[in-house]
Amino acid sequence: MKKIALALLIVILGWAYQVIQFRSPPPRICGLPGGPPITARRIKLSDGRHLAYKEHGVPRENALYKIIFIHGFDCCRHDVIPFSPGFAEEMGIHIVSFDRAGYGESDPNPKRTVKSTALDAEELADQLEFGPKFYVIGYSMGGQAVWPFLKYIPHRLAGAALIAPVINYWWSGFPANLSREAYKQQCLPDQWAVRVAHYTPWLVYWWNTQKWFPSSSVAAFSPDILSPPDKQLITHFISRQYAAQIRQQGEYESLHRDMIIGFGNWEFDPMDLENPFSNKEGSVHLWHGEVDRFVPVTLQRYIAGKLPWIHYHEVRGSGHLLSYAEGISDVIIRTLLLGEK
Template sequence: MLLYDRAGYADSDPNPERSLKSEALDIEQLADQLELGPKFYVIGVSMGSYPIWSCLKLQGVALVAAVVNYSWPSLPKSLIKDDFRRNLVKLTLFVLKHMPSLLYWWMNQKCLPTANVMEKNPVFFSERDQEVLKRTPGFELLSENKIEQRSIFDNLRGDILVGLSKWEFDPLKLNNPFPKDESVHLWVGYEDKVVPVELQRHVMEELPWIKYHEIPHGGHLIVYDTEVCESILRALLLNEEPAKYIPLPGTPKLIAAS
């Protein structure tokens, strides 16, 4: 198994010109340099999942707590009109495009009470997610002292702009790229407050060829659950279908801010 750092993360050089295409090309070039051949699997987690939509013709892929882009044309307005995240994303994209220095200042100032809206915020993280944040050093990236570094801020800015702005294609209109035994898996936490489960279920309904798995008490950080992580690998590599992750009937209401 290979874990690689996307452009601008950890030891990878930043790419100020990053795009959906450049993200896919990075994966292709890495596979070529390592001589993996055409048959390998890719797993994308959270914000790192959006490049995976350009890699669906591999042996198989898994999207874990994948971001859903509110700019996808086929997302029904009735589904997202009351979702507070949609307006938050719109505002964030506007500020990142036109006033990035102002946002950088606001996130690092010390006078106002809230400098980092994401860090351990119960609006965005379930109780299980908050427990993960307490014990997982990898999430220092979200902490205030990391955001203070301009290079990290600029990299996150570029990543968000690519992942959540308008794309050149609509993933919900894709045809099944797998005529044989390959597969796409979508793993979702029922209590995910970053990407609500009803959006993920809509993706499943629009793309019935995706194998959908729903963690009953999982949040956005389900990949840090050892049992879930093992199930992700076994489903992708061995084509196992874990019965306990079949979604519950019915569609939940949007999780509102509290």
């Protein structure tokens, strides 16, 4: 027994040493010595950080509708919602996408919280003179980030659309059996990755860089998580010429903080939110693919049932990449701006 105990102690000490050695390295901040160059337009936020952004559609001063787009996991400002040629001119829309903190050319935010992305976007809208209200659209992890907009700055919104938003399995509003069943639908590596992010966030960097156990399938672009319709659309991501810019300041400040925030303990439960447009001066829409293997559709249906003021759109035969299917994004934007379809 003493020999077994000694062997276990050696294993534990070796494991602890590995964890210590795999602390996240300091970020390579854009524009600083040794960091990537600055190529994007940026604003300076009130806390001194810089936020990189990109403008799309008609000129800002000519726009009828102004939209802020929130990109997803392992994406950046270039990954804006795709729309058909001529659609922006037809609708009179101006869209601004920005690198969320730590992604692309936006400075990392070591104090990042569930709330901070919404406040960053609000400052961006103010500095670009969007006016008192604007629309927000978020995709995947960016879709999840729209919930804090509805919680903390609903008075600034003209409307909101969440496209395949990532859910947090530990939101208290979910029945335990439902969230547990959905959780087990994930690939085993992703079950472990989100569990580590929730329970031991200080281990996230080590878990996603160690070689002993499989880490996040999503971060690794594993084909195992793709539904048949997603496999037909994945070329939109594989062919991205700017892909190296996404994680250039460090995977911990981009991907890993996303996981820690997205699957951590939230200050509020989205299912407790009240209708921000009770006077019908705007609307909230949630779009989800019927065969999404990234985010279980059963949980989106439950959220929609708990929040009847949300217009829920389930797209048959579509997966997580539904907005990249031909014509879908035009429908999503038009529905948001002109009312429920």
